[in-house]
Amino acid sequence: MSSLLEQLIEAFRILPGVGQKTAQRMAYHVLEREREGGRRLAAVLADAVERVGHCERCRDFSEAPVCATCASQARDRHQLCVVESPADRLAIEQATGYRGLYFVLQGRLSPLDGIGPREIGLDRLAQRLAEGEVHELIVATNPTVEGEATAHYLAQIARQHSVRPSRLAHGVPLGGELEYVDRGTLSHAFGSRSEME
Numbered sequence: 001m002s003s004l005l006e007q008l009i010e011a012f013r014i015l016p017g018v019g020q021k022t023a024q025r026m027a028y029h030v031l032e033r034e035r036e037g038g039r040r041l042a043a044v045l046a047d048a049v050e051r052v053g054h055c056e057r058c059r060d061f062s063e064a065p066v067c068a069t070c071a072s073q074a075r076d077r078h079q080l081c082v083v084e085s086p087a088d089r090l091a092i093e094q095a096t097g098y099r100g101l102y103f104v105l106q107g108r109l110s111p112l113d114g115i116g117p118r119e120i121g122l123d124r125l126a127q128r129l130a131e132g133e134v135h136e137l138i139v140a141t142n143p144t145v146e147g148e149a150t151a152h153y154l155a156q157i158a159r160q161h162s163v164r165p166s167r168l169a170h171g172v173p174l175g176g177e178l179e180y181v182d183r184g185t186l187s188h189a190f191g192s193r194s195e196m197e
Helices: 003-012 020-033 035-051 086-095 122-130 145-160 183-191
Strands: 076-083 100-104 136-140 164-167
Touching: 003 020, 020 035, 076 086, 076 122, 086 100, 122 145, 136 145, 145 164
Parallel strands: 076 100, 076 136, 136 164
Antiparallel strands: none
């Protein structure tokens, strides 16, 4: 195998979930059937890596200093939803009718990995809450150990700035059957039950 082909295969392996065989299939596909698509991919990838940065307000991906969501006057500036990643922000935006603003952590607290409050922008979040515009901080971190620790820390920051923290509900999925729900999820859902209206 040529060293350039080996380099191409290794380059594809940086993508999440792409192992040796998948990377090899991708490389062969581009070289055998999609050379023009490969050129386009390379050009767009190079352009995106150079031009896409982070929004100064919410830390989401953006080509401009302030993203379209933060710049929109139609958004509710009293609600701020905190998510771990841009993919989480997109999921909420597509699945709900939420019309507030976001703050993207770009990670979660993980002291063992050297990720503390500064690395996920909590100093910038505190500054934003200190401005007094936000009334509710919606914590939408993932229900993992690190996500829960991050949620607890976020709630403390919100209370320090007289902002009401709220947390996304976790529990039994819609359409799920109790016998198939894992014990941890079922226990959390049972303990977090609420009064029916």
